[in-house]
Amino acid sequence: MTETAQTPARVLVNAPKTAKRGDVIEIKTLVSHIMETGFRHDTSGNLVPRNIITRFECRYDGAVIFAADFSPAIAANPFLTFFTVATVSGPLEFSWTGDNGFATTHQAMLTVA
Amino acid sequence: MMRKAAILAAMLVTALAVPALAGEIAPQDRKSGYTGMSAENRAMQDDDTINPATLWVLDGEALWSAKAGAANQSCAGCHGDAAVSMKGVSARYPAFDDASRAPVDIEQRINLCRTRHQNATPLPPESRDLVALSAFIGRQSRGLPIATPDDPRLKPFLARGKALYTQRQGQINLSCAQCHDDNWGRNLAGNIVPQGHPNGYPLYRLEWQSVGTLQRRLRNCLTGIRAEPYAYNAPDYVALELYLRQRAAGMLVETPAVRP
Numbered sequence: 001m002t003e004t005a006q007t008p009a010r011v012l013v014n015a016p017k018t019a020k021r022g023d024v025i026e027i028k029t030l031v032s033h034i035m036e037t038g039f040r041h042d043t044s045g046n047l048v049p050r051n052i053i054t055r056f057e058c059r060y061d062g063a064v065i066f067a068a069d070f071s072p073a074i075a076a077n078p079f080l081t082f083f084t085v086a087t088v089s090g091p092l093e094f095s096w097t098g099d100n101g102f103a104t105t106h107q108a109m110l111t112v113a
Numbered sequence: 114m115m116r117k118a119a120i121l122a123a124m125l126v127t128a129l130a131v132p133a134l135a136g137e138i139a140p141q142d143r144k145s146g147y148t149g150m151s152a153e154n155r156a157m158q159d160d161d162t163i164n165p166a167t168l169w170v171l172d173g174e175a176l177w178s179a180k181a182g183a184a185n186q187s188c189a190g191c192h193g194d195a196a197v198s199m200k201g202v203s204a205r206y207p208a209f210d211d212a213s214r215a216p217v218d219i220e221q222r223i224n225l226c227r228t229r230h231q232n233a234t235p236l237p238p239e240s241r242d243l244v245a246l247s248a249f250i251g252r253q254s255r256g257l258p259i260a261t262p263d264d265p266r267l268k269p270f271l272a273r274g275k276a277l278y279t280q281r282q283g284q285i286n287l288s289c290a291q292c293h294d295d296n297w298g299r300n301l302a303g304n305i306v307p308q309g310h311p312n313g314y315p316l317y318r319l320e321w322q323s324v325g326t327l328q329r330r331l332r333n334c335l336t337g338i339r340a341e342p343y344a345y346n347a348p349d350y351v352a353l354e355l356y357l358r359q360r361a362a363g364m365l366v367e368t369p370a371v372r373p
Contacts (some may be wrong), residue, residue: 010168010172011172012162012167012168012171014162028162028163030162030163030165030167030168032168033321034322058254075322076165076322076323077165077168077322079163079165081163092146
């Protein structure tokens with residue numbers, strides 16, 4: 001997990017450690033982020049600048065198997081759940097990037113028997 | 114906001130039209146706010162890996178071991194493993210603090226350790242670090258029954274809490290009891306009025322998009338009836354918290370829960 005000066009982001013990933021070849025596996029990810037829309041005003045009437053995650057990617061054994069572009073309408077602490085088919089043993093690599101140089105990664109190993 | 118107020122006003126009329134008030138809830142009829150939630154929200158609370166409040170609990174765990182203040186001491190340095198030393202602690206707060214000669218809630222207790230034992234500045238109300246520490250400590254009581262201490266010194270504060278709970282307040286002129294004792298289970302502006310139990314706090318409220326304390330929730334209810342919310346840490350909050358805790362005695366702690 002990397003942390004940026006701007007946003008120390010905590011990540012929570014729930015993915016199986018092992019699976020049988022051909023299994024459909026569910027992956028759940030949660031990341032700490034305020035997702036400031038850029039449309040709100042503070043108490044002095046100034047526009048609060050947009051500060052959101054703009055992209056999420058999940059790579060499985062090097063190949064992107066799931067990606068999402070985020071918009072300001074996404075709630076804080078974005079939660080994603082998606083499925084893939086277990087094919088080979090390999091790393092699951094997750095990355096979140098966004099405004100103000102936000103970048104966080106997480107890695108998990110999947111062993112396929 | 115306007116629409117909510119209008120519905121609140123309509124509800125006031127309904128409340129007045131109800132002749133017999135239900136009064137205090139019998140112990141066997143008590144229900145956690147959890148029971149009135151959608152299946153999706155319950156699923157979110159049930160699974161730590163998808164409950165956003167877990168992010169705060171993990172922050173709290175890190176803070177527990179971080180040295181702070183002029184004393185350069187961590188919470189763990191004195192209290193050791195929180196799973197042991199903090200088990201059941203949140204379940205019996207607010208508790209009487211000798212030096213303050215008053216009850217303190219769990220967030221205030223954390224700040225007392227910051228000032229008394231760490232020589233550090235108190236964490237601001239509702240700040241991420243304070244809420245994270247409170248969520249982490251509260252997590253150690255999950256599944257345990259709420260047990261307000263049987264301390265005679267708490268009596269006047271409990272009485273104050275009960276008086277506040279039953280007193281009509283705000284421009285809408287409703288008491289806590291009118292909603293949470295007399296009208297729980299009914300609809301209000303698309304929400305189900307819960308019985309108003311404190312067993313999930315601090316919790317992740319979807320409307321807040323964040324974890325917040327019981328005081329924050331009480332502020333929401335006060336502004337809901339268009340009463341001026343007390344300042345954070347006002348003794349009246351602690352009195353109300355104390356009364357809510359006693360009213361929920363024996364109910365199981367869900368911290369950190371999820372609420373809409």
